[in-house]
Amino acid sequence: MRLGIIGAGKLGTTLARRAIAAGYDVAISGSGRAEDIALTVDVLAPGARAVTTEEAVRHADIVVLAVPTHRFRELTPDLFAGKVLVDAMNYWQPVDGDDDELAGAPDGTSVVVQDRFGSARVVKSLNQLGYHELDELGRPAGAPDRVAVGAAGDDPDAVRAAMRLVDRLGFDPVDAGPLANGVALEPDGSPFAVTYEADELRELLARRAERSSSSALTEWPAAQRSSTATGSPQSRCRSSTGPPRSSSHRSPHCMSAASAGNRSAPFSVSR
């Protein structure tokens, strides 16, 4: 399988390393010339090829988008025509700045990404965990402590392809439904940055879907998404709102506030 990764930062290089270990043929690109990231790729993801973005896309059966969220519009709209595009980005205003389109997207930022790349088959996935969790928590299929990762998309074949990728990277893929459900996997969605087992994640997403269909559809996500300054984030570890956790659950992994999410370098404790 040939994987293209757009973005050679923390997330991109981590995914490249894990994908190489899983047997993928990986091509990865940064924002500039291939040689600018050649050393980085050589050290952090040996075996992956540093290429231009166009080459990474051309190379790939499946492409992961792992650029800083505020920069995805720098990519040309028809770049991913026909490709399965796994959107692993998260929008965080404190890091990405004000972006009315992303902040106001009721069904999540991946819908905006799909609008931008109309000819791509966008699946939201791999955005839920921090980059070093993606690095360290991968387990073989069937392992008792395998962590679940959701995948939401409108094209069933694309979702299946993304789920195969998730599986081979060492996580239990969970079909999270249509792309508009991807909002549940974002910051302020309860599975974000929490290591659930597959059944737990399925249950959580199912419950959310019930709530959405039984109440005013726009209300719940809007309230969740505006909680940045004043809202109370749900207690996500051993959450009282989430499903019960099995006793085998790896609490040490239910940790690292400092590392949660795929974004940015923590120098400050107050990030």
Place this chain on the structure above:
Amino acid sequence: VEFGLDTFLPITGDAAGQPVSGDQVIRNAVEEAVLAESVGIDSFNIGEHYRTEFMDSANHVVLAAIAGRTERIRLGTAVSVLSTQDPVRLYTDFATLDAVSDGRAQLIVGRGSLTDSFPLFGFDLADYEELFEEKLDLFTRLLREQPVTWSGRFRPALEEQFVSPPIPAGHIPTWVGVGGSPNSVVRAARYELPLMLAIIGGRPERFAPYVELYKRALEQFGKPQLPIGLHSLGFVAETDEAAMATQWPYYKEQFEWAAQERGWRPPTYEHFLAEVGHGSMYVGSPETVAQRIASVIRALGLSRFDLLYAVGRVPHEQRLATIELYGREVIPRVRELLAEADRAVAVGVG
């Protein structure tokens, strides 16, 4: 190995748990630095933030006050948000600090993990990368080769410009603070600046590939090998139990705020235990903390270790107690452990 203390001048609590006023926090920080020198700590470094819980927005002024009360301790930043500073002004501030402190100024420059300074000073987050690159270019030139002729996007060009005061060659050692971006690691090497890893969560050993990347990048750019430092969090008390019991509630409070703001999970006690056990919180008795610091210094090949002491609103008195133990007991013990390890290696048992 050099041992520093880092602080963001957090609003602390008083004995009754009430917040101490911001001006008092600043004066307390001067006292903390004076104590740090008296117990043998190598450097005292202040952050740069623009928010209500941290009083470090004009760190050079606080450092100058400390300079007047001390003789030996190095005075630096952790970190200066170079992206939203004017490099010329940053140069004048720290060249002046270097003069009044008789050569003790140092810096860590970074892109800033909190982005409050961008809107405050009229910068666009979309220029996050470009701002840092351009300003680092100008700043290193000002340090190294005056007069400077330079032009860029974000400030007026300089033509054969001298900026006073001049500094002796090699003064104001400037490190690049990196939180995990490979591009930033390579950039530090490209500018021939020492690397300061900021690791505030998870196992520090996972940064070993970044150390390797930095060394290989220096090699590729034809630069000499340069020091690597680490900034992490911690708290020292007489016993492990006392350290844990004191730090945990403040840690919890601090990271709950962060969780609210960032959409992170709030911290759990298990998370805290894991961070203390093998992550990036150096909390415990002097022996426990010394063992962990010595171990990470060896694992990553560090030349500098900075402790951001007492996370959250820990009162001034307990901050002082941590400084005292860090200087009098932890640092000598780490040096002893490193020397033992070196001897063991030398005789082939390590």
